[in-house]
Amino acid sequence: MHSLMLRCCRLIGSANFLTRLAQSTPVAVSNSNYNKRLLTYASGVAMTTDRYGGVMLDLSAVNEGTDEDLVMEHIRDAVSNSLTVAPAAWVRVPLHLSSLTTHLAVDGFRYHHAEGYYATLVKWLRPGRPSKVPRFGTHQLGVAGLLIDGDSLLCVREHRLPPKQSPWKLPGGVADLGEEIGDAAVREVAEETGIAARFESVLAFRHHHWHPMAFNRSDFYVLCRLSLDGQRRGELKPCPDEISKVDWLTVSQLDALPTEEVAPILRASLPLIRLGLRNGFKTVDMQRFALHSLYTAKRVDILEK
Numbered sequence: 001m002h003s004l005m006l007r008c009c010r011l012i013g014s015a016n017f018l019t020r021l022a023q024s025t026p027v028a029v030s031n032s033n034y035n036k037r038l039l040t041y042a043s044g045v046a047m048t049t050d051r052y053g054g055v056m057l058d059l060s061a062v063n064e065g066t067d068e069d070l071v072m073e074h075i076r077d078a079v080s081n082s083l084t085v086a087p088a089a090w091v092r093v094p095l096h097l098s099s100l101t102t103h104l105a106v107d108g109f110r111y112h113h114a115e116g117y118y119a120t121l122v123k124w125l126r127p128g129r130p131s132k133v134p135r136f137g138t139h140q141l142g143v144a145g146l147l148i149d150g151d152s153l154l155c156v157r158e159h160r161l162p163p164k165q166s167p168w169k170l171p172g173g174v175a176d177l178g179e180e181i182g183d184a185a186v187r188e189v190a191e192e193t194g195i196a197a198r199f200e201s202v203l204a205f206r207h208h209h210w211h212p213m214a215f216n217r218s219d220f221y222v223l224c225r226l227s228l229d230g231q232r233r234g235e236l237k238p239c240p241d242e243i244s245k246v247d248w249l250t251v252s253q254l255d256a257l258p259t260e261e262v263a264p265i266l267r268a269s270l271p272l273i274r275l276g277l278r279n280g281f282k283t284v285d286m287q288r289f290a291l292h293s294l295y296t297a298k299r300v301d302i303l304e305k
Helices: 002-012 015-023 068-080 100-106 181-193 251-256 264-279
Strands: 036-040 046-049 055-058 088-094 110-115 118-124 139-149 152-158 172-174 197-211 217-228 243-250 287-292 299-304
Touching: 055 068, 068 088, 068 100, 088 100, 100 118, 139 181, 139 197, 139 264, 152 181, 152 251, 172 181, 181 197, 181 217, 181 243, 197 264, 197 287, 217 264, 243 251, 251 264
Parallel strands: 055 088, 139 217
Antiparallel strands: 036 046, 046 055, 088 118, 110 118, 139 152, 139 172, 152 243, 197 217, 287 299
16 A cells, blocks of 8 residues: 555656645654654655754654655655754664665764664754754763672672682673663672662762773763662572672671772772761662652652762
């Protein structure tokens, strides 16, 4: 049916006919607070607007093999009709239409971000004025799980470095997209050590720029205090792919080790951990409170001391 429609449109050969057909075919709008109605072109190009008035063109419904000139005609039509009101134009290109990015580049579009099967390109539509388009993904978020039992901390050594260059560190890793900080720390501890834990609070965080393992983006690394999810420690089960050794070490044991045998963030945190053990962690914890998000209907956490 779709290919038949395209053939009919080409036979008629009228740009005005295509425009009328496009305007008579409304696009289904998601329940996002950002995207607002517009239309779907006969080629499958779907047009919406974002919360700042920018025009957003999604090519997900464009079939492979669709005439690229027709697709570009509709993209140019949408951008042209938005010039007086839209500050920027965005085009989301699926992998099977990646050859279109060359045509888009000629029209002044540039890559903004890409992931999986899609790339998103953007064009600033206000020449002579500085672009207000933010960069994509300036930070990644990592977590460390500080699991304390009595006066002992759960520590790991990693496989990826030679034994003499693999210091004791806290289990942890990168949070998944949409994952809460505490949930990420609990998951990482379970994956790397086999121990079930419960999130209690955030103690501190580290901010690192041009991180080589974050594709030279900036990196937040959050130190999360955890407690055992139960009365007993349970069996230590180091992840065979990542961890060479897991053990419970006291603050005094870690203090006594040579500098190179304790990861910098763990060593820097030992005075704070010792203070919490002595006076109670309520004196050093960041407390968690729930807020309503300004942008979605969801609740979000705020951490403050």
